[in-house]
Amino acid sequence: MDFVTMLSMLTEGFVVTLQIFACTLVGALPLGVLVALCRMSRFTVLSALTRVYISIMRGTPLMLQLMFIYFAPWYVFGVQLSTEWKFGATIVAFVLNYSAYFAEIYRSGIQSIPVGQREAAQVLGYSRAQTFMKIIMPQVIKRIIPAMGNEIIVLVKDTSLAFTIGVAELFTTARAIVSSQGVLTAFIVAAAFYWVFTFVVEAIIARIEKRLSYYHD
Amino acid sequence: MTTQAVISLDHIQKRFNNTEVLKDISLAVHPGEVVSIIGPSGSGKSTLLRCATLLERFEGGSLRYGDVVVAENNDQGVAVYKGKEADQAARQRFGLVFQNFNLFPHYSALRNVMDAPIAVQKREKGEVEAQARKLLAQMGLEGKEDNYPCELSGGQQQRVAIARALCLNPQILFFDEPTSALDPELTQEVLKVIRSLAEEHMTMVIVTHEMTFARDVSDRVVFMDGGVIVEEGPAQEVINNPQHNRTKSFLSRYQQGSED
């Protein structure tokens, strides 16, 4: 196999990696807010259930969750597994898992906002939704960017766990090439892909951080 | 006074857990009146303001803003709140200035002042902006409109907070120790602004430790201790010639304290 063929195969794998990454963020960033709100709910049943959910998601391997969700339709419902479901299961597992991690980051951010902010908004007549969207959330986002950044960098590399159910992302592709060719070049190229990707993600996070540095509290 | 009170609190009782913090407090404030509340730490001054501004709920008593009844005692003497609509209607009547300002750090000074009138009162942006700029100028903050709170001194932040409260056109403004987070110099610039509001006959209730200010600016002084109003009357009389022993000892202790 020449280098160009390998590169184009790895690029295809990288596109799948990118898709997993992007779909996870699109799903888990908002879902995490919802989970955090449930976790902080006044309804003790809801908050207790959410607590259990977060605990399971963070307390068991993502690889296991991935397998579980992938095989659940077959073992639980007897539904035949399709190839598209591989990708679907990956996204479901990643979104569920990451929303738990994000939720805890959101929660710590929300709880770090001084109570006076809420009180000021309440006295000024803002509704609860307005207070959350206009006053609390913008400040939370600024505060949690470092923690979110870390988690998102971890996600870049976690995408390779989709290998366990045979999704043709970057790592899966690299491994297939290495085992068929008997040389490690594909791993080195894949590593370069991940590294550059991480680098770009870090740069984007730093940029957002800078953009929000127009004030401090 | 024959005019209808802007706010009337009647027989307010408030407890935290098992401690009674407000014991049968009644207070009415009429249009144009400036009332100062003084008293030792822990006497319930903040709690009273927080009850009046709906940040705390009281267990007994009634609260009304003009014709808006917020809470009323039932037959058993338990305060029954009328609900969200009454709360929201009442919030249109008052403003509150906090000890530590509580400006929104992610909004500029101007946006801090403009946002609630637009988002809450659904007023037109141009008109709100004109009023906000005028208020900021009146607070001596011309040229600071685009600054963020972190770029302003404490005194400037507090003046933005006053403008923010005023821009909703409240009928009454509450202050909870508006200057106690400030250096003496900055204190003076904030007191000056409050004084000018008093001259314009803005109805105000001010919790303060600035006795001279309370005496000179307010029409009436209320002295609280241990959750009750011990003494109240015309400002000059209460401060210069207190009748009650607790008031006397508080004021004399206070004078000693302020001489340090």
Ligand SMILES: Nc1ncnc2c1ncn2[C@@H]1O[C@H](COP(=O)(O)OP(=O)(O)OP(=O)(O)O)[C@@H](O)[C@H]1O
């Ligand atoms: N959220 C709360 N939970 C329990 N106790 C409270 C709470 N808020 C106030 N208290 C108690 O109520 C009493 C009155 O407090 P409050 O803050 O109203 O006093 P204050 O007159 O404003 O005092 P200061 O001059 O120090 O501000 C105090 O004993 C205080 O410990």
Ligand SMILES: [Mg+2]
């Ligand atoms: Mg207080």
